[in-house]
Amino acid sequence: xxxxxxxxxxxxxxxLADYALGELVxxxxxxxxxxxxxxxxxxxxxxFILTLYEKRxxxxxxxxxxxxMDHMAGRGLACPTPVHGRDGQSLRxxxxxxxxxxxxxxxxxxxxxRPEHCAPLGRAxxxxxxxxxxxxxxxxxxxxxxxxxPLLDGCRARGDEVQAGLIAELDVALAGILAAWPSEGAxxxxxxxxxLFPDNVFxxxxxxxxxxxxxxxxxxxxxxxxxxxxxxxxxxxxxxEPDYAFNVTKARALLSAYDGVRHFSAAERAALPVLCRGAAxxxxxxxxxxxxxxxxxxxxxxxxxLEYLRKLRFFAQADSAAALGL
Amino acid sequence: xxxxxxxxxxxxxxxLADYALGELVxxxxxxxxxxxxxxxxxxxxxxFILTLYEKRxxxxxxxxxxxxMDHMAGRGLACPTPVHGRDGQSLRxxxxxxxxxxxxxxxxxxxxxRPEHCAPLGRAxxxxxxxxxxxxxxxxxxxxxxxxxPLLDGCRARGDEVQAGLIAELDVALAGILAAWPSEGAxxxxxxxxxLFPDNVFxxxxxxxxxxxxxxxxxxxxxxxxxxxxxxxxxxxxxxEPDYAFNVTKARALLSAYDGVRHFSAAERAALPVLCRGAAxxxxxxxxxxxxxxxxxxxxxxxxxLEYLRKLRFFAQADSAAALGL
Numbered sequence: 001x002x003x004x005x006x007x008x009x010x011x012x013x014x015x016l017a018d019y020a021l022g023e024l025v026x027x028x029x030x031x032x033x034x035x036x037x038x039x040x041x042x043x044x045x046x047x048f049i050l051t052l053y054e055k056r057x058x059x060x061x062x063x064x065x066x067x068x069m070d071h072m073a074g075r076g077l078a079c080p081t082p083v084h085g086r087d088g089q090s091l092r093x094x095x096x097x098x099x100x101x102x103x104x105x106x107x108x109x110x111x112x113x114r115p116e117h118c119a120p121l122g123r124a125x126x127x128x129x130x131x132x133x134x135x136x137x138x139x140x141x142x143x144x145x146x147x148x149x150p151l152l153d154g155c156r157a158r159g160d161e162v163q164a165g166l167i168a169e170l171d172v173a174l175a176g177i178l179a180a181w182p183s184e185g186a187x188x189x190x191x192x193x194x195x196l197f198p199d200n201v202f203x204x205x206x207x208x209x210x211x212x213x214x215x216x217x218x219x220x221x222x223x224x225x226x227x228x229x230x231x232x233x234x235x236x237x238x239x240x241e242p243d244y245a246f247n248v249t250k251a252r253a254l255l256s257a258y259d260g261v262r263h264f265s266a267a268e269r270a271a272l273p274v275l276c277r278g279a280a281x282x283x284x285x286x287x288x289x290x291x292x293x294x295x296x297x298x299x300x301x302x303x304x305x306l307e308y309l310r311k312l313r314f315f316a317q318a319d320s321a322a323a324l325g326l
Numbered sequence: 327x328x329x330x331x332x333x334x335x336x337x338x339x340x341x342l343a344d345y346a347l348g349e350l351v352x353x354x355x356x357x358x359x360x361x362x363x364x365x366x367x368x369x370x371x372x373x374f375i376l377t378l379y380e381k382r383x384x385x386x387x388x389x390x391x392x393x394x395m396d397h398m399a400g401r402g403l404a405c406p407t408p409v410h411g412r413d414g415q416s417l418r419x420x421x422x423x424x425x426x427x428x429x430x431x432x433x434x435x436x437x438x439x440r441p442e443h444c445a446p447l448g449r450a451x452x453x454x455x456x457x458x459x460x461x462x463x464x465x466x467x468x469x470x471x472x473x474x475x476p477l478l479d480g481c482r483a484r485g486d487e488v489q490a491g492l493i494a495e496l497d498v499a500l501a502g503i504l505a506a507w508p509s510e511g512a513x514x515x516x517x518x519x520x521x522l523f524p525d526n527v528f529x530x531x532x533x534x535x536x537x538x539x540x541x542x543x544x545x546x547x548x549x550x551x552x553x554x555x556x557x558x559x560x561x562x563x564x565x566x567e568p569d570y571a572f573n574v575t576k577a578r579a580l581l582s583a584y585d586g587v588r589h590f591s592a593a594e595r596a597a598l599p600v601l602c603r604g605a606a607x608x609x610x611x612x613x614x615x616x617x618x619x620x621x622x623x624x625x626x627x628x629x630x631x632l633e634y635l636r637k638l639r640f641f642a643q644a645d646s647a648a649a650l651g652l
Contacts, residue, residue: 008437009529025530027434028366029357040354040366042432047368106368108353111334203335204351 005037005052007095015094018085019101021045032199035220037097040104047104048083052097057220059098064139065219066090066100068132068191077131078105078124078215105215107202113238117211118250121201122257124213125193125234129227129262132191141194141223143282145181148174151285158292162305166288170281173312177281180274182226186267192230195221197237228268231258232275235324236283236311244310246318251325259326269321276315276324284308331363331378333421341420344411345427347371358525361546363423366430373430374409378423383546385424390465391545392416392426394458394517403457404431404450404541431541433528439564443537444576447527448583450539451519451560455553455588458517467520467549469608471507474500477611484618488631492614496607499638503607506600508552512593518556521547523563554594557584558601561650562609562637570636572644577651585652595647602641602650610634 007015007027016024022044030038030049037052053062066082070090073081080102082090090100110117141147152159152170159167193200195218206212231254239250258264264272287305318324333341333353342350348370356364356375363378379388392408396416399407406428408416416426436443467473478485478496485493519526519542526544529537557580565576584590590598613631644650 006437009434010438012434023531024434025432026430026528030366031355031357040356042373104352106351108335108338108350111332112336202352205349 004054005095005097007039007052011095015092015099016043018087018092019083020086021048021083021101041101048101049080049104050094050099050101052094052099054097057098061139062091062098062100064137065222067137068135068222069102069219071135072128072131072191073103075131075134077128078213079128079219080105080215080217105202105217107204107214109199109202110211111198113198113250114211115247115250115253117198117201117203118238118253119257120203120211120213121196121234121238122231122254122259123261124201124216125196125230125254126258126261128193128216129190129230135191138224139222141192141225143194143221143286144223144225144229145178145278148178148278148281148285151289155285155288155292159288162288162291163309166309169309170284173277173281173316176316177274177278181278182267182271182274187226187228187271188265188268189224190227191222192225192227192233193219193222194225194230194233196230196234226271226275227262228264228272229275229279231255232272232279233282235276236279236308240311240314244307244314246314246324248325255324255326264326269326272321272324272326273315273319277312280308280312280315284312330380331421331423333365333378337421341418341425342369344413344418345409346412347374347409347427367427374427375406375430376420376425376427378420378425380423383424387465388417388424388426390463391548393463394461394548395428395545397461398454398457398517399429401457401460403454404539405454405545406431406541406543431528431543433530433540435525435528436537437524439524439576440537441573441576441579443524443527443529444564444579445583446529446537446539447522447560447564448557448580448585449587450527450542451522451556451580452584452587454519454542455516455556461517464550465548467518467551469520469547469612470549470551470555471504471604474504474604474607474611477615481611481614481618485614488614488617489635492635495635496610499603499607499642502642503600503604507604508593508597508600513552513554513597514591514594515550516553517548518551518553518559519545519548520551520556520559522556522560552597552601553588554590554598555601555605557581558598558605559608561602562605562634566637566640570633570640572640572650574651581650581652590652595652598647598650598652599641599645602644603638606634606638606641610638 026042028040030040035056036054039050041048041050069079070082072079083101084090092099200218202215203211204214239247241247284305287303291305352368354366356366361382362380365376367374367376395405396408398405409427410416418425528541530540532538561577565573567573610631613629617631
């Protein structure tokens with residue numbers, strides 16, 4: 001739920017004067033996105049999203065995110081396209097925060113994932129990876145393998161309050177994942193989204209009535225990492241049922257559609273299970289960290305870390321690409 | 327911050343099939359409105375707001391609210407207009423909640439009120455009162471004078487934790503307000519908004535560049551009460567500076583523009599000060615109630631009740647219509 005910074009109408013009008021978007025028509029806070037303040041902005045030129053970047057975003061990284069979206073949109077990907085001001089800049093300042101306007105994308109994110117969402121998702125993910133080719137700026141994944149030990153250490157003091165023995169289980173899991181992690185250069189690297197959960201993928205029905213992807217949003221975890229890691233994140237985020245059963249039909253649709261656009265190498269196929277364990281651990285750790293660092297009485301929604309323990313355990317026993325539907 | 331109920335895309339599409347609004351284009355949660363879940367809905371027919379009514383709203387009262395908006399919009403007021411389904415109904419059900427679609431209004435609410443907002447506001451308020459004429463359904467004001475004693479009783483146990491002596495001061499204030507409150511029939515009654523704070527009034531610049539009201543929203547506190555009480559609410563909500571100084575220039579602009587559309591009677595002029603004290607007490611009491619009933623560690627924004635103690639004290643000494651700018 002995300003409006004942390006209020007913008008006066010005078011400041012907004014002055015800000016918009018730096019763009020060629022015509023007069024302001026409407027301006028409403030959006031309840032989606034957790035890190036930043038997002039507004040639906042309507043001007044004579046159409047619909048846009050105005051984002052004010054809040055404290056958890058490092059301003060030094062914004063040129064990477066905006067540049068990547070620019071690059072991918074320029075290569076035909078349906079992602080938010082930064083709108084450039086009259087001076088050519090897309091990263092500006094508003095109400096004391098870095099701010100940018102991006103294009104509005106039509107579509108609706110699926111509150112309940114159905115198997116027919118998964119092939120279009122897999123295709124869109126592979127197209128995103130292709131669209132990122134040639135963007136020369138890099139950004140290391142702060143929430144990748146090298147970040148997991150410090151995260152786990154940050155949870156050590158109170159993690160077992162969530163479940164007895166949790167920290168010991170995670171110590172073992174982390175050691176196993178790091179030991180099996182692909183060595184540098186073994187797998188293709190590129191620009192990954194790294195957070196492609198259902199609320200970041202918009203769909204609209206195609207002419208046949210089936211869902212097609214109308215846009216990918218929220219590139220603020222994007223980084224330079226193993227392309228197949230992005231696939232592993234999606235298997236975690238899209239292919240489990242509410243009872244935590246892995247839905248191999250969804251996985252097969254996702255993987256096969258992805259492979260149709262960008263072929264998995266043999267090394268990627270072999271690494272997929274450990275990448276899935278790593279992705280499960282990554283979301284488990286950030287959720288556990290938030291859980292153990294949020295006051296108990298707080299009314300904010302804390303996401304359940306144990307959901308990802310169930311997924312981690314599943315991937316630990318489903319130890320082949322075939323078991324995952326590939 | 328308001329998305330309490332999630333709507334699946336299947337449920338949404340089934341719901342929209344009952345309307346003649348064409349295909350779904352986009353659907354985003356809105357961060358405004360505290361009582362209900364609000365979504366910005368875009369279809370082939372344009373922009374709309376979809377509201378799911380949450381538990382604090384009594385479903386039995388929805389026909390009053392929707393009927394009033396229909397009536398006022400039909401009389402030319404720029405307020406959300408309920409969209410009727412193919413069967414003629416505007417109140418329907420979605421995701422287990424009462425739900426309605428209303429038209430989208432352009433405009434921006436003023437984060438910082440300037441004197442030039444106040445004349446258009448006063449005019450729009452009087453036009454709203456005129457537009458409500460002839461709507462035969464009534465709804466008593468649950469947060470009017472008869473509700474203040476029980477509210478104060480609900481704050482009695484912990485109210486003095488907010489400020490020493492607060493409850494005793496409010497007991498005296500309430501007794502004085504009730505003793506001076508206009509007797510039944512003394513002042514004109516009609517449909518009042520009862521919550522016309524700046525975030526419920528949209529503005530756009532007119533051709534002269536000055537703000538004009540483009541819409542009034544959020545009629546879910548509307549009720550049948552003294553028309554001048556609505557004016558008193560606006561004096562509380564629009565005419566104080568951040569340092570709690572009463573800005574008589576703003577008040578004068580508001581009152582004079584209102585009077586230009588609907589004349590204040592002599593009895594209304596005489597009653598205005600006590601109505602202002604009553605309105606200040608009403609917002610003080612609901613804020614105090616929320617303050618004393620919200621867990622201390624909770625991260626929700628509790629609005630400061632003492633802001634309205636300052637206003638109550640101001641109105642207690644500014645005891646003539648002239649002191650208020652009328």
